[in-house]
Amino acid sequence: MLDKNALSQLKTLKKEIHDSTPRYQGRVRTTGGRFGFVNTDDGKQFFIAPDEMEKLLPGDVIEFRVEPAGEGKEQAFTEKLVSTELNEFFGRYIIRGKGHFIEPDHNTLNRWIFVPPAARNQAEEGDFVAAHITKHPYPAGKVQAAIDTVIGKPDDEHIENRFIKAKFHIADAFDDEVNAEAQALTAQDTHALSSERTDLTHLPFVTIDSANTRDIDDALYAEALSEGWTLWVAIADPAALIAPDSALDRAAQQRTTSVYLPDQVIPMLPAELSEQLCSLQEGENRLAMVAELKVLEDGSIDQIHIHNALIRSHAKLSYQQMAAFLDGESNAIAAELQGPAVHLDGCARALAEWRQKNCLLMDDRPDYKLVTDEKGKVKEIVRIERNQAHRLVEECMLACNRSIADWLAEKGSGFFIEHAGVRNERKGEVAALLKEHLPLEQKPSLDTLADYVSLMQQADQSASELPLRMIVSRQLERSNLSNEAKPHFGLGFQHYTTFTSPLRKYNDLIIHRIVRKLLQGEAAEACDEALLAAIQSGQANARIAAQQSESWLKLQWLQQQDKDTIYPASIVHMNSGTITVRLDDSGIEGGIDRRKAGKEWTFDTKTLSHRSADARFVLGQQVRVKVKDIQPQARLARFVLA
Secondary structure, three states: OHHHHHHHHHHHHHHHHHHHEEEEEEEEEOOOOEOOOOOOEOOOOEEEEEHOOOOOOEEEEEEEEEEEEEOOEEEEEEEEEEOOOOOOOEEEEEEEEEEEEEEOOOOOOOEEEEHHHHOOOOOOOEEEEEEEEEEEEOOOOOOOEEEEEEOOOOOOHHHHHHHHHHHHOOOOOOOHHHHHHHHHHHHHHHHHHOOEEEEEOOOOEEEEEOOOOOOOOOOEEEEEEEHHHHHHEEEEEEHHHHOOOOOHHHHHHHHHHHHEEOOOOOOOHHHHHHHOOOOEEOOOEEEEEEEEEEEOOOOEEEEEEEEEEEEEEEEEEHHHHHHHHOOOOOOOHHHHHHEEEEEEEEHHHHHHHHHHHHOOOOOOEEEEEEEEOOOEEEEEEEOOOOOHHOOOOOOHHHHHHHHHHHHHHHOOOOOEEOEEEEEEEEHHHHHHHHHHHOOOOOOOOOOOHHHHHHHHHHHOOOOOOOHHHHHOOOEEOOOEEOOOOOOOOOOOEEOOOOOOOOOHHHHHHHHHHHHHHHOOOOOOOOOOOOHHHHHHHHHHHHEEEEEEEHHHHHHHHHHHHOOOEEEEEEEEEEEEEEEEEEOOOOOEEEEEEHHHOOOOEEEOOOEEEEEEOEEEOOOOOOEEEEEEEEEEOOEEEEEEEE
């Protein structure tokens, strides 16, 4: 038995050890496995072992100590839970014996959550549910949840659509106040504003879109000049009818964008505006903001004039109709519109040539249309190749958007879409790669727009066996909305914003308001940074929702196909453990696990390629694959090489 002195010494020693042990505060990051990491504000990262992770949830802020874990490694141990951000989550109800759980549908919450008897809300095996955490796992390591809502059963009609909308908080309907405002707006309101506008109804504008599109927000007209073309880009003008801070405005701001699910479009604005009063329908006078661009023969844009205008679409053309006419396969376009159609095509081709020489073009990628049945299931996946009509519209929209951005930058107003190029932590390896594969005398700089564009143009023309441009594209920063007029490296533009989709995107609607103020000689205040962040977050939310819904339905369809089918595919992404491929005929993506390939494989972070003694895989490479495993609701597909 220790005497008092010995106990005092032991206590002192423990305190000294405690006081000398490093302590930090940081945020918990989970992984695909049972372990995790905690990241501090100053960039440090520490390992969290599986047993310790059992006490934590993703996003938790903790105070922790760091102790040696052998072999020169360190491990974090939680001492205090500072805050937790994970509350609501969604998933599937699972019963195993007497245990009732929720399998979360969550990127980083990868364990089943126990549901006690009083919190089960009459859920049944397999039900899709919304739930919230009722008992945090710290410090005992046991987490509990309660079910808030039973969303539906796996075999319910349109269950995928319903689950995704619940998970991403996407509302179908507008509230009564919004509907009342929308229904109160009439053609008389348009007529009342018409007298204040430039009348351009005599110009034979046409719209070019998908055949079933109702929310038509752009119309085009071009006339040939001796030195090039005048290109008129007319954009629907809902901002003329929607007052700031009105119920309609608040609803659009909250939604931030229209959401395009496979079997449903959820509009940013009520149909009374987006499909009727503001939509540029054939034969109807409509309020529009019109960019009049003088395009020179070389495709450069010499001048821009912006009009508060009244226009009338003279024809609603589909991409297929326009492409068939341009290819000489059909004369289905009215005779008086054929000349302007040819001029539009000539102007668009010149714009594309200028971009190819001075900026950056993207590769044509096919689109995929999901044909669904009355239950919301996929019957067929149709591959849609981009034609000249798609390219024509794209060039005109890009020309309009960058011209508006340049005009705003000149006036020191508006906000922009910035793209900073290659991620800072990847610039060294990317520069080394380009130096190795391009005829460069020294290691290149990736810091300026001009340097980056030049390098990517050289990469496009390179005879290298590696897809240099594709490799670089996987190592770029994300684009951001910014009040500063910074370059867009991804497109190669000095300035860029979006102006052409105000029926579908709230930031475009705001840009219209700013442009109108400037045209009227009024000052336009900088957009609130919090609002820009909210818009960006909302649009990312909508984009991910659409991707998850589409992937879920596609994988259900793939699951029904012959399991022995061999599919042609392209490699679209790679990391140290996985090769991600995209099936050519359906656009379905899935992974090939190289860790289980049975051979010694190495991954090159510089070239983003996998290599073994007898094979090499690079981005863009064509391969043939078979299905190994499909989990539709988890949006997970695994393939093996055929």
